[in-house]
Amino acid sequence: MTSLVAATGLLLSACATGPNMQAVSGSYQCGQLSVNVANANDDDLLGVDYQGKRLLLKPKASASGVLYVAPGDHETSFLSKGERATFTVKGQAYPECLQAGALEMPFEATGNEPFWHARVEGEELLFNRPYESGEPEKIALETTVANRHGREFSGELDGEELTLKVARQLCEDSMSGAQFPAQVRLELNGEVFQGCGGDPERLFRGAEWIVEDLAGAGIIDRSRITVEFFDENRFAGRASCNRYGGQYELTAEGVSFDYMHATKMACAPALMNQEDRFLELMSKVKLAAIGRNGELVLTTSEGEEIKAFQSTEN
Template identity: 40%
Template sequence: MVRLVDQAGPIRWRLCRLAGWPVVLLLAGLGTACIPQARAPMPSETGDAGWAAYQCDGQTVRARAGEDQAELVLDGRAKSLPRVRSASGARYAATQPPRIEFWNKGDQAVLVVADETRECRRLDGPARPFSARGHEPGWALALAEGRLTLDWQYGEKTLARPLGPFKATRRGWRYAETTGHGDLTLALDETICHDSATGVPHPMTVDIVVGDTRLQGCGGRPENLLSGPPWRVEDLNERGVIDRSMLTLEFATDGTLAGLAGCNRYHGAYAVTGEGLSTGSFAATRKACAPALMNQEARFLETLQAVVRFSFSETGALVLETAQGNRILARR
């Protein structure tokens, strides 16, 4: 124990709580004072007022609309759009190519990218059911059917209660309420998180504070990082790909993996496991092409069938890797 001394004698201290946070209580003579202990700020804790999240034909878009301009986060990139005249609602549009427009109408919105128009609806939180977990100490979070369940300290402590409202942030979601275990705060950020035990990537980084305990880990379904628009292969086993040849990867939510192999179309299955990514054998059409294309196609399918893990490069490229170290690199 640290002993503090002033002219009146030793200063005694103990831990107390103030608004759910651990504090130091100083006892000096007849005076007392609660002094909050310093803590690191929660992710997305400051500068995130006014954000809203929308689902625009399968794509999540975040927007903060102001009187003169709107901030838009689209495909992980931030855009600033000035406000333009509109008959109804608040409309914002880029002044230079590429064409981007966002027309805010409360719980509904319209997003225009190039010549594609997407109808949007406002979201009230992360897609449910949602689960997250972390290690050392072990914990697990589940959001489903209007309830929040949190186990921590390897199951020794449990919290279960009705789920309240979320607030959107620039990068994800924030949730806060007071519980019997103290103040509870969840920060769910849409940044790729690698499980500290398995290395498997997840779509969300999760930071939880419950009482005076902080829990950090990963959340969301890893499959969500793969599914969506097709991936186009840029490199095969560090040998590039033949100019103007088309190799693609289309991960469906039902576990189907299909695409173009350079000459023929292929289809098969994939699964994200606790240890990584597994694929089965692939069937393909039987069209004949130039020998170079056929050789590349054979190497591509052979490598794809041997994939055991996936990750993402610093620039956002998808990397599929075999146990022998062969790699497929693809981008959207």
């Protein structure tokens, strides 16, 4: 069976790689990063707008998808594959870019009480039934709904109708409390099971988070503390005076920040004290979550919180 999504992607790719390359256009979400792309009507250039910036990229031959590269900078590129794309700036790869409602592939979802697990890849579902253990079963899927809110898939398992509905809304695991970027509803033979799905990294990566509160004490006026999450489990930012960075690990149980290092500039005593306090709190962080107002909340083992909001600066 050919899904609506797959058919759309094939059509876009076929058109874009023909003798007269057609424009790639649309809005994408690369984790927390919003990207808009459109033909610049100048020598087939592609305009890429993000964070108040604009890149002009030139088309380049590609074995797969439609590739645009910055003149003189092969480490800045936009590779479109229909509703999905890869965006890289000066070697930094953002999370997979998705148009509204699209899902990263493979897409995984789980539910509890009873436990079930589903993995969607292309037109196939690997599925562990509720109440049962053992090897997952393979099911041919058809995409029956594809819109800006999510996707709906249907299939048949041993004569039983199966429906998997995915909505792009924040979801919290009913047992661990871990957050995921999608709510999932599984319907099997008349029974309904709820769960969460998607890559949790997408909730945190792609944004510069500006700290506004340290353990309820606020921060010094006009000072700047930031946190950014990058590929390969790297994080970095400004700690008030100095730049800092390290490695992070995000699991179902929480998050940890390790191997932190910082530059050694000296600033006013008040800023240095604030910086020391921030780095101390970061070393104790055990949980990361998105709050009801879209803020990043990092919670230490002692219950103290660092709160940050996405940067609105260009």
